Amino acid sequence: MRLAKILGAVTASVLFASTIAAAPATAGPTTTIDPSTVKESIEYLMQTYRISEREALRRLELQNNAAELEKRLKSEAAGEYGGMWIDQEAGGKLVVAMTKPAAAQRHIASLPDRANVSVRTVKNSLATLQATYDRISGQVGAKAESVYLPAVSQTENKVVVWERAWLKKPGIASQAEPRTFDADPNLVSARTLKKPTPYSADPIDWGFCHPLYCTNYGPMRGGLRLDMRRDNGTTGGCTSSFNLRTTGGAFPGVPWVLTAGHCMATKTNNVPTEHNREVILNQHGIEKNFYPYDYAALRYVDAAAANRWLESQTNRNMVLKYCRNGGLDSNGDTPCGPQVTSQNQEITSVTPLAQVLPGAIVCSSGAGASSVNYPDSYDSGPGADYLPGTRCGRVLSTDVGINTDLCSRNGDSGSPLFSQVTKSALGILEGSQQARSGPCQLGELTDYAPISTILEDLSARQASGGSVFNVITTPQG
Known part of the structure; x- marks a missing residue:
């Protein structure tokens, strides 16, 4: 219902739309994106919209160029600029909202893919909306x-x-x-x-890092299973999102692992958190459970664990990519890249919620899994034949969180939401609107807590101590 209202409002609010044609369209985009770095995003676009690899790459390049265009419009046309989004259903068009369309044309004319950019006339500038937001806050x-x-x-x-x-x-x-x-x-x-339904949930060495079995293949990264002991003695699983580090104050240089706060909501014990039955993190840390303020920043159990899983390692700014879709667990909402392989996605920046574009292609890596499929691992409750790993999809809208069509299940809570195009951290998984079980289905609706909201709140809570929380965005950060 929420998505329908939003999409309906987008259509109803159109007062004027025009495709920029100030300069002739080029034969194709001059891409600066290496296709091998965005395989999962390309696969999603090809399967979902039945387009060619070249067209998928064009759309991702336009998504990439949108970030620079937004900077220019905010700087040079702030009084007229009303925001932007990508309309994948209409052929991968970038829609730019302006109170005065003419103010955008010279900026859009310089884009290599300007033929796929349109201007929509709106009543309010983004600056006006932001001032209203500040007042109402x-x-x-x-x-x-x-x-x-x-x-x-x-x-x-x-x-x-x-x-x-x-x-x-x-x-x-x-x-x-x-x-x-x-x-x-x-x-x-x-x-x-609507409150999202939270998706919280013997060692095997397969020769590579797997979401459930990465004990011998550090460093710690987003997309790995975190097993927490419940008060009743059972074990529930969530997923790591991003590596954090604090600077200054009470926690200078301290490393943390971020996951969802609701994963600890029913746990008062202090049994350490495990991965593949190895103790790694404290059970509790700095936590909050008020979506979209839903997070838990966990410290390593001791210096030895921190050294083994992070400090002695390079590539500390990674998210795991692992794809194993197919059969019952594959449809338009699940495609990703190379199958049954382990790769790393570098994270080099953080995108604030205000800059997350509706329509943008994004990915997430989760560790939810059933004992039916992985009998040597704890069952996180996703239902049989739901497989852990990376899935890509589309940002449907943003409210106080990031709403997507990605598929997720129990055990995926805390999963990192990221952009392959910008190598950026976007959010962590809260849950879904359908509370589904088993293989992915069409029409998934999944919500993520924005990473910018979490970092701001974490740092504000430590203001008296002077520590600032940041996602690690360099290999040795």
Whole structure:
């Protein structure tokens, strides 16, 4: 329902659209992307939209160029620029929202793929939306535990105030309605945010790093299974997302592993967290469980574990890529690259939520798995024939989180969301809107907590100690 409303609003809000034709289209894009570095993203586009590899690469190059175009428009046309997104259904077009279309044309004319860029006239500039967002944030007291959180919707050209009804405390009448905010229907709307269903969940050496069995093939990276002991003695699984390091203050130079906070929500014990039955991390760390503020930053159990899994290793800024789709577990929502291989995806930057483009192609690596398929590993509860590994898909929209069509299941919570195009960290998996089990199906709807939201909150919580949290984005960071 939320996606339908958003897509409907995009269509209904069109006042004017024109394809830039100030200069003739070139025969094809001059790509700066090495196809071998974005295989999974190309495979997703080819299978989902039945297009050629060349066309898939063109779309990814346009996605890449959009980041630089956005910088120029924010710098030189801030008063008119209203945001942008990629419309994959319409042929991989970049849509640029402007209050005055003419202000964008000279910037778009310099793009090699300008024929696939269109301008849409909107009422509000992004600067106006941001100012409204800032004002409403103060009015509703927006923070991790707040019932109401505003977010800028570029595709709707509005600020949406999202109500997290599950955080309301019974018997408090003041929470029945949102606090007063500007209700101009051309600028602001209010909606209920559906809470995603969380997807938390003998050593084998296969000769390479596998999401469930990477004990002999460090370093720690996103996409590996983390097994946590529940209070009732059973074991539940989640997935590592990104390696973090703090600078300054109380934790100078300390390494951390990031996963989802709800993975620890029902665990009061301090039994260390394992991977492939090897103790690696503390059970608890710095945690929060108020989607989209849903995270757990975990320290290594001791210096020896930190040294073995990170400090003695190079390539500390990696996410694991492992693909094993096929048969029952393969459809339009699941394709990735080379099958049954282990590769690394380098992470060199972090993309803030405000810069995540709807329509962009993204990927995630999860470690959810069933004992039916992996009898030597803990069952994380995804259902038989759901296989761990990398899947690619599309950003459907952004609200206070990042909403995608990627497939995920129990045990994938905390999985890293990343862009192969920009080598950027985007978010970590919260859960799905369908609470599905077993092989992937068409029409998956999966939500991710933005990494920028998490890092800002982590650093703010440590403000008194002076430590700042960052994703490791260099090989020896």
